Amino acid sequence: MIHKDSKIYIAGHNGMVGKAIHKCLVENAYTNVIGKSSKELDLRDQQSVRNFFEQEKPQIVIDAAARVGGILANSNYPYQFLMDNMLIQNNLFTASLETNVDKFVFLGSSCIYPKLAPQPLKEEYLLTSSLESTNEWYALAKITGVKTCEAIRKQYGKDYVSLMPTNLYGTQDNFDLQTSHVMPAMIRKFHEAKLMGNIPVTLWGTGTPLREFLHVNDLASAVLFAVENRLSENLYNVGVSKDISINDLALLIQKIVGHTGEIIWDKSKPDGTPRKLMDTTKLNQLGWYPKIDLESGIRDTYNWFVNNIHTIKEVKM
DSSP states (O other): OOOOOOOEEEETTTTTTHHHHHHHHHHHHOOEEEOOOOOTTTOHHHHHHHHHHHHHOOOOEEEEOOOOOOOHHHHOOHHHHHHHHHHHHHHHHHHHHHTTSEEEEEEEEEGGGGGTOSSSBBBGGGTTSSOOOHHHHHHHHHHHHHHHHEEEEEEEOOOOEEEOOOEEOOTTTTTTTTTTTTHHHHHHHHHHHHHHHHHOEEEEOOOOEEEEEEEHHHHHHHHHHHHHOOSSSEEEEEEOOEEEEEHHHHHHHHHHHTTOOOOOETTTOOOOOOOOOBHHHHHHHHHHOOOHHHHHHHHHHHHHHHHHHHGOHHHHH
16 A cells, blocks of 8 residues: 555656656655665666665655667667666566565656557557667667566566656756757757857758657656556556657747757758657546646746756766
8 A cells, every 4th residue: 555655766866757756756745755876876786776675675666767868879889778777677676576565667768669660659569570770779678677567567466567658858858969869959959059149050860750758747747646556557658649740849949949040950860760659548548647738848948958057967978
């Protein structure tokens, strides 16, 4: 039974997703939410993770910890994206199972689905064909997490569930141009180009792929929903069931930032998956829906970026 004073451990509590989840839980009167920084606890170290679980004895674990990045980072660091993510989640699953954690919420990504799967993406499309090559290492790691969660449910009857969000954005995002995802990279590029006299902005690809974007606070509300309800299945998509072309996204961000210069598309760069629209019927039917529209969410994110630009650090791989 989950109570407001149940001990909840958020792995990755300092990241964009982890911070949003922590804020959501506290705002909903959960009083015993804990976390450890990567300096305090290396989640890739099995013994350290096990010792932490033995000491703290969390009742609920939310896995928001991962090595993440865009096309460039995935292409340059395939080993780290595969191995680090597998180590992190495997250690968390093992320690949770061995210390009898009541509930586990595993977070992944829409990139687990095949590159050319039918749209919108349904949960049952998992492992039906080939992955997108630009992020297959991260996707493979997350797929093993989904299947580990499923195996634990099947063998031990545990309330462990996987939530697969679509592309996330929001405050606390990573704005490093070498490792960030498409939206924060665009926000930074347009902002810096505006400050330099509205010089042209060069973006990757053709601008034609379609992408769906979910504000991180909406994902946090889905995690809360999973914490407070015993979900009957292993895997649920989390999204807004609406997408936008990368070109139209660029124009929207350009408008919000106030950049008036030219946009140049570098068609020699990869586009990635043509479309990744999530079918969120399963979670919607249970009563969860997103609340933040895209333009409002981008304005919120841009305002945070401008107000916190002095604190943003470049990410070292």
